[in-house]
Amino acid sequence: MTHITSNLRVSILKIPAAVWRILAHSFIYGFALSIADILFNFYLVSQGYTINDVGLLSMVSRAAGMVMGLPIGWLIDRFGPQRAMIGGVIGYALGWAALLQAPALPWLIAAQFVVGACYLLAATAVTPLLALVTTEEQRPLVFGMNASATLIVGLLGSAVGGVLPMGAALMMAVEPRSTVAYRVALTTVIGLSIVALWPVLVQLPAVAETRATGEEESVGSHRLSWFMLLWMALPSFLLGVGGGAILPFQNLFFRDQFGLSDAGVGLALSLASLGAGVGALLGAPVVRRIGLQRGAALLRLGATPAMLLMLTPWLPLAIIGFFARGFFIAASYPMNDALVMGATPTAQRGLAMSLMSLLWAGGWAISAVIWGWVTPIFGYGPQIVAAALAYALSALVIWSLRLQRSAEQTAA
Numbered sequence: 001m002t003h004i005t006s007n008l009r010v011s012i013l014k015i016p017a018a019v020w021r022i023l024a025h026s027f028i029y030g031f032a033l034s035i036a037d038i039l040f041n042f043y044l045v046s047q048g049y050t051i052n053d054v055g056l057l058s059m060v061s062r063a064a065g066m067v068m069g070l071p072i073g074w075l076i077d078r079f080g081p082q083r084a085m086i087g088g089v090i091g092y093a094l095g096w097a098a099l100l101q102a103p104a105l106p107w108l109i110a111a112q113f114v115v116g117a118c119y120l121l122a123a124t125a126v127t128p129l130l131a132l133v134t135t136e137e138q139r140p141l142v143f144g145m146n147a148s149a150t151l152i153v154g155l156l157g158s159a160v161g162g163v164l165p166m167g168a169a170l171m172m173a174v175e176p177r178s179t180v181a182y183r184v185a186l187t188t189v190i191g192l193s194i195v196a197l198w199p200v201l202v203q204l205p206a207v208a209e210t211r212a213t214g215e216e217e218s219v220g221s222h223r224l225s226w227f228m229l230l231w232m233a234l235p236s237f238l239l240g241v242g243g244g245a246i247l248p249f250q251n252l253f254f255r256d257q258f259g260l261s262d263a264g265v266g267l268a269l270s271l272a273s274l275g276a277g278v279g280a281l282l283g284a285p286v287v288r289r290i291g292l293q294r295g296a297a298l299l300r301l302g303a304t305p306a307m308l309l310m311l312t313p314w315l316p317l318a319i320i321g322f323f324a325r326g327f328f329i330a331a332s333y334p335m336n337d338a339l340v341m342g343a344t345p346t347a348q349r350g351l352a353m354s355l356m357s358l359l360w361a362g363g364w365a366i367s368a369v370i371w372g373w374v375t376p377i378f379g380y381g382p383q384i385v386a387a388a389l390a391y392a393l394s395a396l397v398i399w400s401l402r403l404q405r406s407a408e409q410t411a412a
Contacts, residue, residue: 032192034157055372058248062365064116081129088122154273162266240363242390276326283331301395302328
């Protein structure tokens with residue numbers, strides 16, 4: 001254990017300054033996103049919009065990812081990941097400014113499309129930018145740190161977001177659940193997004209590639225069929241279906257089912273973010289022990305009983321289930337990405353990732369709209385069960401993948 005800790009410390013000390021700048025950006029930008037996640041639905045409800053509208057706007061955000069997925073890849077390749085990321089963050093901030101001034105639902109839909117597309121542009125550009133400024137040996141550690149930092153910051157953002165409306169209400173002499181209080185609180189999303197640009201405005205130096213000769217051929221030179229590519233992307237679609245069933249409504253669930261205040265909801269969501277952050281760090285040690293494919297499938301399966309715990313009427317057990325859901329999902333999806341990349345020829349990896357992203361966004365959008373209609377009639381129970389089934393099916397598909405043995409060994 002001491003040896004592992006020593007090696008980790010040495011590896012961290014070798015991380016370039018450019019990486020720390022990108023990690024700082026991810027932390028601040030993730031902080032802004034987590035505040036937006038907890039407050040936006042409350043802002044909509046305060047204006048008289050219904051849970052149907054909440055589901056519709058969540059669908060619009062994901063639909064932006066579907067429509068703009070391939071063009072975003074072209075933008076990153078054409079202008080470089082750093083410029084693309086900066087442009088995405090600026091567009092995200094402008095989109096939020098439009099959201100907070102939108103006078104009616106059609107204007108909200110248009111602004112939400114811009115927010116969703118620009119968020120995807122900024123978030124997608126981070127990975128190639130990190131790859132540009134690191135060596136191949138540094139990337140596993142750096143990518144893990146970035147994923148964990150982005151998730152754990154939700155712990156801070158959800159807690160702060162929960163109390164921001166109260167502070168705004170005191171400052172403006174209005175009710176904490178008024179539209180004015182939520183609008184003032186949400187302006188912090190714009191401010192933090194702009195601050196997140198500061199660490200990455202300077203030119204970030206690229207690092208020379210040190211890939212070993214012949215490594216690219218380790219997964220074989222064969223091309224996968226469209227059927228195989230779609231089958232490998234199917235777990236991402238099912239993951240989106242599960243996420244779209246619960247995450248757009250998570251804050252309303254805890255408020256409606258347990259009568260929590262905004263601050264209480266923020267605490268519950270912050271604990272879920274903590275679970276996700278811890279899970280992102282612990283996925284890799286699990287797959288080292290039991291294998292990449294088996295580990296990705298079993299970690300994804302763990303989200304099923306976790307979701308079912310949310311059916312309990314006892315708040316602590318529901319929070320434990322929500323915490324565990326975040327843990328298992330965050331632990332499994334990077335491992336599934338590694339599994340797919342290890343089994344896909346180099347010439348098809350971009351196509352494979354595009355399909356995974358598009359199907360995930362499509363699953364989320366469809367699920368969010370459906371449950372936005374169904375939940376007001378049947379309550380939250382059916383959608384929790386549906387999310388649990390989607391996660392179980394996703395795990396089954398990962399387990400069923402017929403991948404080359406050499407590919408799994410390479411990815412592991």
